[in-house]
Amino acid sequence: MATFQTSPGTRDILPPDAGRWRELVRIFADGVESAGYQCIVPPMFEDLGVFLRLGDATDVVTKEMYDFEDKGGRHIALRPEHTASVCRAYAQHRPTPPWKVWYSGPNFRYERPQAGRFRQFDQVGIEVLGVDDALLDVEVITLGWQFYESVGLKNVSLVVNSLGDVGDRARYVEALAAYFSERADQLSKEALATLEKNPLRVLDSKREQDAEVIANAPTIGQFLSASAAEHFAAVCAGLEALDIPFTVNERLVRGLDYYRRTTFEYVSTALDSAQNAVGGGGRYDGLVEDLGGPATAGIGFALGVDRTLLACDVEKCFEFGSPQIDAFVIDTTGGTHALRLTTLLREAGFSTDRAFDGRSMKAQMKGADRSGALVAVIIGESEAEQSTCTVRNLSSSEQTTIPLVDLQSHLQTIVGPRKPRRQTR
RNA sequence: GUGGGCGUAGCUCAGCUGGUUAGAGCGCCAGGUUGUGGUCCUGGAGGUCGGGGGUUCGAGACCCCUCGUUCACCCCA
Known part of the structure; x- marks a missing residue:
């Protein structure tokens, strides 16, 4: 029997890490949506040509691209980043500027994996097309900064530079x-x-x-040039006005050729690995034009989800506990009562789980404990006969036996009010 | 693509200079407690020692190849 595992540079995000991951994206989305950015979901692969605009001297293009020919003879590449796709989408659909979008999803680069670097890696990011204003640069940089703050990272430093026109x-x-x-x-x-x-x-x-x-x-x-210098000065002034600490590093050169004028990077000083840039971005005026669209100003950033979580691990912030549910139903009469009761409680809005396979009372209690449930709802022979159930508070170990009809109101007194789901009957 | 480290139970690892039936902790399952978890006690399941070849009377240990993994370079989030 052959065994399989994930390909090099890829991995499974298992629970509870996947829950933490999703929560991170949710926090990001909350932040940028409150600033008027809307979600965009571009395809994960495109015509290779879209990505060649990143620069034919960049490693991302020359040696890291996952490209292949599809059955129709098209030369396809898995996206190594989102920005080119977003610009291609802008050129293709011509939305009314300013166009403010955010995204979240995987990118692919064929590199040797190491700390904080994967072949499939996730980024969240924003892009704005059609605005030349330096104050927008400030907004964009600030939104990234605030994101790191909102997950609790303290050791992030902001580095900015201008690459000129x-x-x-x-x-x-x-x-x-x-x-x-x-x-x-x-x-x-x-x-x-x-x-x-x-x-x-x-x-x-x-x-x-x-x-x-x-x-x-x-x-x-x-x-x-005078205009580029003025633009950069305005960006710096804006960041100062918002009391966002930053340093100018004239050596900051980013790896993609399309950057113009403002570039910036968020560096985690908590990460001692070689990959300590947790996010970065900049202006790419001209990229849309390169992709066949109208001359359009553009700016954005991408933040590495994996690296951000890595930094959170080091700083011990944004910790994600085990999930909690309201009730765990224990049925020692065969399981049919549990079947009915879990369905009923879920419809009433209580998150509810149960055990299967007719396990012993002790094993079911163990399951209840592991599920993180606040209460166990127990139905044994005597409860079944009398249409009652025993409700045990798993943290205080207090339990009472009540009529089944009173279960929902009793549960509410312990776990708090819950909103009923759609009535199905 | 280049270089270093590491691959022993589900997880974290121990196995001295090669020597009988390969161990521990955690986790899992069961019992102690014939209806009650989280603590405790007892027992149990689980490993072709990454794979292939070689040296040897004998290899988890040594050698070669290979795969995987990890770290660094390159580069990037």
Whole structure:
């Protein structure tokens, strides 16, 4: 018999972690919906071309894409992120700007897994299309910041930078390439390889050998156009006005080529693994146009669900206890009473579970205890004969026997009021 | 793609320089308590020691291959 397990870089999110996961997404959705963002669910795979716009010098495109040919001969790729899909959707459907959307779902990148990195990983995020205002940048950054606050993370720091407009960025890259080329003998061979493909990313090297050269490299600030500099100053001023702490890091270069002007990253200082960026984003004015739509300003962020929860584990916040139910029905007469009673109680709005397989009283009580139920509703031979049931409060161990007809009102006195579900009879 | 660590019960692990029938704790099941959980006591189930090959009288331990996992590089959330 062959045995199977999850593919490398993927995993099962089991209870109770899956409940915690869902709660995290709920909190995120609450936050951004209160700011006017609406949910979007793009497909998980698209024409490969959609993602090639991320940049042909990016690893995400050149070596990490899950792509394949489908039965119709189309070249398909599993999405490595949401932003390109959202921009493709905008270009395809032309909604009225400003278009503010949020999403939650898995992305796929073929990488070697390690701490905080998976081949299938989930992100939540927002995107806004059609607004150029620096104050929107502030709103977006703030919403991400508030999300981390709302799950209780304390050790998150915000890093911002501006990559300038297209022209600024090109001039800077040119200057950077020249600078690094002059000092090629001092750089690691890995850095030199990166230099060939994308000089900007050399700034990301974590190798000690490269540290000094990088530290003295020209910075983007000197290359910003007047309008880009003004935009960035407005973003910083906005964050200050909201008392959101941040640092400007002119070395912050993000891995996707479409970024323009504002970029930012949320870093968990609680995570000591190499992957401590729990979220990031920036402006991508021009991406919609690249995908065949009208020239459109765009900005957004993506937050890693896995990494955020990892950070929560380290900070011991956003803990998720075992679920609790109202009642657990115990039936030692064969199970038919439990069948009727659980159905009745559920319709009345009480979350209710029971045991199966005709287990012993003791085993059923154990089940009740494990279920986290507040009360056990016991029906044995004598209760069945007299149309009563015994209600045991599992935390105080007090129990009384009452007529079955009084069960619902009695339960309410213990677990509180419950709203009846749809009446089915 | 490159490099290091690790694969023994459902989980966390112990098994000394290779030597009889492979262990513990937790969890699970049952009994102690013929109707009552969470504590306690007793018992039980559960392992082809990741897989394949090799060395040896003998391998869970040693060697090779392979798969998985983990951490780091690369890169990114």
